Amino acid sequence: MNRESMELSAPYVAASSEAETRMLHCWAEVFDLDRVGLDDDFFELGGDSLLATTMVTSVHAAFGVKLRESQLADLCTPRRLLASFVASNAAGGAKLPANVIAVNPGGKRAPLFMIHGAAGIVFLQPRFRAALDPEQPVYLFQARGYDGTAAPLGSVEKIAADYLRSILEIQPGPPWNLVAYCAGGWIAVELVKQMQRQGLVPRSVVLVDTNLPLGMRKDYSLKRPRIGTLRLPMLPDSAVGLINAGRALTRRIRFFVSTGSFRHVDGSAALDDPAVHRHLVSRMRRRNEKRAASKLKALDASPEQGSPGMDAASMADVYASEAAAVTSASLKLAYRSYAPSPSDYPFTFISSLARSAPFDDPDYPINRLLPNRRVVMSGETHGDAVSSPETAILIQKIVHEGTVAGSDPSTRPSAMIEGQPVAG
Numbered sequence: 290m291n292r293e294s295m296e297l298s299a300p301y302v303a304a305s306s307e308a309e310t311r312m313l314h315c316w317a318e319v320f321d322l323d324r325v326g327l328d329d330d331f332f333e334l335g336g337d338s339l340l341a342t343t344m345v346t347s348v349h350a351a352f353g354v355k356l357r358e359s360q361l362a363d364l365c366t367p368r369r370l371l372a373s374f375v376a377s378n379a380a381g382g383a384k385l386p387a388n389v390i391a392v393n394p395g396g397k398r399a400p401l402f403m404i405h406g407a408a409g410i411v412f413l414q415p416r417f418r419a420a421l422d423p424e425q426p427v428y429l430f431q432a433r434g435y436d437g438t439a440a441p442l443g444s445v446e447k448i449a450a451d452y453l454r455s456i457l458e459i460q461p462g463p464p465w466n467l468v469a470y471c472a473g474g475w476i477a478v479e480l481v482k483q484m485q486r487q488g489l490v491p492r493s494v495v496l497v498d499t500n501l502p503l504g505m506r507k508d509y510s511l512k513r514p515r516i517g518t519l520r521l522p523m524l525p526d527s528a529v530g531l532i533n534a535g536r537a538l539t540r541r542i543r544f545f546v547s548t549g550s551f552r553h554v555d556g557s558a559a560l561d562d563p564a565v566h567r568h569l570v571s572r573m574r575r576r577n578e579k580r581a582a583s584k585l586k587a588l589d590a591s592p593e594q595g596s597p598g599m600d601a602a603s604m605a606d607v608y609a610s611e612a613a614a615v616t617s618a619s620l621k622l623a624y625r626s627y628a629p630s631p632s633d634y635p636f637t638f639i640s641s642l643a644r645s646a647p648f649d650d651p652d653y654p655i656n657r658l659l660p661n662r663r664v665v666m667s668g669e670t671h672g673d674a675v676s677s678p679e680t681a682i683l684i685q686k687i688v689h690e691g692t693v694a695g696s697d698p699s700t701r702p703s704a705m706i707e708g709q710p711v712a713g
Contacts, residue, residue: 292322292329299328299366308352312367315347331365332415341412357436359390359429362413386455387438388431392418396426399464399492401688402456403427404480406471406675407624409435409616420681428459432620437612441619445627449479456480464492466688470675472624474499474638478659479627481634493688497639498674501654502627566615569622573614635661637687641674642666 292301301324304310309327316325320334336344341358348370349355356364364370385391392413394400405411409432421427430452434441442448456465465484469477474496481494636659640648647653648664655662665687667673667680674680 290320290322292324292326295334297326297329297333299326299330301326302328302368308371309367311351312348312371315344315351316367319344319347325367327368328366331361336361336365338412355436355438357390357431358410359392359412359431362390362415362418363392385428386458388433388435389455389459390429390431392427392429393424394426394428396422396424398422398424398426399466399688400426400428400460401466401468401684402430402452402459404430404452404467404469404473404476405432406469406473407617407620409613409620411470414676416678417676417681420678420685422685425685428456430455432616434616434619435613437610441616443619443623445475445479445623448623449476449483452476453480453483463490465489466492467494468497468684469495469499470497471499471671472502472620475502475624475627475629478629478632478636481636482630482632485634491634493637493690494634495637495639495684495687497680497684498641498644498671499638500644502624502629569618570611570614573618573621574611629658631658631660633661634659635663638662638664639667639674639680639683640664641671642669643671644674 304313304327313325313327316329316334317323319340320336322334325334331341331344338358341361344361345356345358356370360373361370364373390411403411411429411431413427413429418427432441432448433439433451442451467477467480477494477496481491484491638648638655645664645666648656650656665683667683668677
């Protein structure tokens with residue numbers, strides 16, 4: 290593809306050193322372009338999470354430098370990316386924990402600590418980041434094990450403890466502001482409990498489209514069955530227990546058919562069993578390969594969104610590495626096994642319309658576990674809630690207003706934010 294055919298905000302700037310030449314060659318190959326300039330923007334060129342992972346691989350091969358995909362949100366031009374290598378070498382290496390990415394660390398506002406969801410990594414969309422305050426520093430957590438440099442942590446409690454240590458290392462004193470995506474909301478809930486046990490109180494905690502942990506979610510759907518919009522009478526706990534026992538037996542039988550072993554595959558320690566490990570990781574890699582094939586289909590339909598020259602096999606390699614599959618499988622087991630206890634902290638949920646209905650049910654477990662929660666609506670779908678500029682604006686406003694655990698409701702943030710209704 291010809292660079293001149295694209296609408297880019299920066300004029301072309303050629304390389305003036307051997308290192309710059311190598312860097313521009315990496316970018317041109319990733320984007321399948323005839324040339325790339327030093328100030329060309331990753332996202333204007335059509336960059337996305339897939340191409341970010343490809344870029345990380347390419348840069349590592351050319352420079353021997355290990356990056357994480359989320360760093361491209363800040364180091365979004367070849368010039369900035371190369372300058373970060375120089376700055377890192379001059380400083381003697383990064384000071385941050387290995388699984389934390391800094392975005393705009395020099396901003397003057399109190400930092401945001403963002404926790405990943407089930408995927409194990411946070412990738413800020415350009416439109417989302419642009420909606421944050423220009424002075425807002427952000428620290429992104431990536432699940433340990435995702436990049437293959439460490440073993441994944443096996444429980445929500447261990448993950449929360451690890452992230453709390455990192456937060457206090459980066460920011461020893463208040464205010465602490467946390468944002469967690471999807472299933473990662475339960476890491477934040479556990480992290481708050483551990484903070485409270487140490488006498489620490491976060492200023493605000495925002496959970497973006499967080500649902501129940503998988504085990505509790507299935508129990509709730511069984512206890513509150515529906516036919517369309519019609520809610521049926523609640524099932525007793527004994528009936529739910531019988532159904533769950535039947536489901537567990539079915540999973541064991543499926544595992545036996547696949548592997549020849551009749552074993553439990555849902556516990557937090559399941560990956561310690563070699564047979565279970567092979568089975569679960571293989572399933573996760575196949576799932577990621579399907580995602581890669583789906584992504585390729587989308588790129589074929591809209592080549593301007595990415596590199597049309599990539600094939601399904603290379604995408605599968607990017608998404609379905611052994612380390613990523615092991616970490617994703619470990620996270621899924623950790624979320625499934627987590628059984629949260631009640632908390633009086635005033636969490637704020639940013640919910641999509643698609644996931645908002647259960648909050649109106651007094652028996653919804655989140656309403657009982659987190660009685661001081663409030664719910665703010667943002668977007669119709671889960672994708673809207675986690676990536677839209679409106680969500681970024683809501684987060685910024687919530688953090689600006691702040692919350693204090695145990696505070697009187699009259700002192701909490703207003704019940705209407707940017708015209709969005711609050712449930713509860």
